[in-house]
Amino acid sequence: MYSLKIENTNGEIFELTHDFSNYYVTDVSGLTPPATTINTAKAGIIDGTFFNSASVEERNIVISLTINGDIEANRQKLYRIFPRKTACTVYFKNANRDVKIQGYVETIESDLFSKREKAQISIICPRPYFEDLATIYAELAATLSMFEFPFAIEEDHPIPFSEATDYPIAEIMNSGDAEAGCLISIEVNNTIEGIKIINTSTQQFFYLDSAFVDHDKITINTNSGSMGVTLERGGNSFNLLNVVGADSSWLRLAPGMNYFTYTIDDGDTADVEIGFTSTLLYGGV
Numbered sequence: 001m002y003s004l005k006i007e008n009t010n011g012e013i014f015e016l017t018h019d020f021s022n023y024y025v026t027d028v029s030g031l032t033p034p035a036t037t038i039n040t041a042k043a044g045i046i047d048g049t050f051f052n053s054a055s056v057e058e059r060n061i062v063i064s065l066t067i068n069g070d071i072e073a074n075r076q077k078l079y080r081i082f083p084r085k086t087a088c089t090v091y092f093k094n095a096n097r098d099v100k101i102q103g104y105v106e107t108i109e110s111d112l113f114s115k116r117e118k119a120q121i122s123i124i125c126p127r128p129y130f131e132d133l134a135t136i137y138a139e140l141a142a143t144l145s146m147f148e149f150p151f152a153i154e155e156d157h158p159i160p161f162s163e164a165t166d167y168p169i170a171e172i173m174n175s176g177d178a179e180a181g182c183l184i185s186i187e188v189n190n191t192i193e194g195i196k197i198i199n200t201s202t203q204q205f206f207y208l209d210s211a212f213v214d215h216d217k218i219t220i221n222t223n224s225g226s227m228g229v230t231l232e233r234g235g236n237s238f239n240l241l242n243v244v245g246a247d248s249s250w251l252r253l254a255p256g257m258n259y260f261t262y263t264i265d266d267g268d269t270a271d272v273e274i275g276f277t278s279t280l281l282y283g284g285v
Helices: 071-081
Strands: 003-008 013-015 023-029 036-041 050-056 059-067 087-093 098-110 118-125 130-141 143-145 162-164 170-174 183-188 192-199 205-212 217-221 228-233 236-239 256-266 272-282
Touching: 059 071, 059 098, 071 098, 071 118, 087 118, 130 170, 130 256, 170 272, 183 192, 192 272, 205 217, 256 272
Parallel strands: none
Antiparallel strands: 003 013, 003 087, 023 059, 036 050, 059 118, 087 098, 098 118, 098 130, 130 272, 143 162, 170 256, 183 217, 183 272, 192 205, 192 256, 217 228, 228 236
């Protein structure tokens, strides 16, 4: 069993899979991984070609359905809820995945004069990956939280509230099937200088070559199309792209386990708390 819902810009959610008296879905295409464009170049007399680049094409979801009940009223309801060129969100759920994807209504076509009227809704999704409805979160700090509820403290067996570590590391599991960006939040609790976040598997890093003070909050966004770095200080927001160090990479989560650590140029690593927030991405359902 599966569930298919579409939400329009007004927040109306249109259920397409459990309203058989009005609509019966006969087919949904565009749910499997979309095509990839492979760019190659021919060089001289060498056999074959050289690989240049590759990119995943946009996704086109096409929903085919039979209109039941009051045929004309239900067909016109589709026009009202899904006007062409407007944004919408497609929600799909099956036994293993509960996902969504942003798109735009391309067409709504219907065969008005057939004995049993059918309709097709075409939705173009510029960003081709489905997003999991749940988010993943991991902390990276020199002091690890050890206190959990429920708890019971015995005199002979005390419970630690936290534990210091000489080598802070965060383990982040990306169980999706595509590389994902993330939001990296940094909270500063004292005066420090220079923060470097390092992917210990790839040795890629993101370095901020600047001084920071108590209560500074830094946000690094590595999601495609939204990349940036901002600082919140004293109620004001500042762009920090000008202090991003040379050779820095926009750290992303590869499928599988990812390991991150951090260093401080001047200051105590215990004065920094770092959090990773990400959404799993899927090529298909």
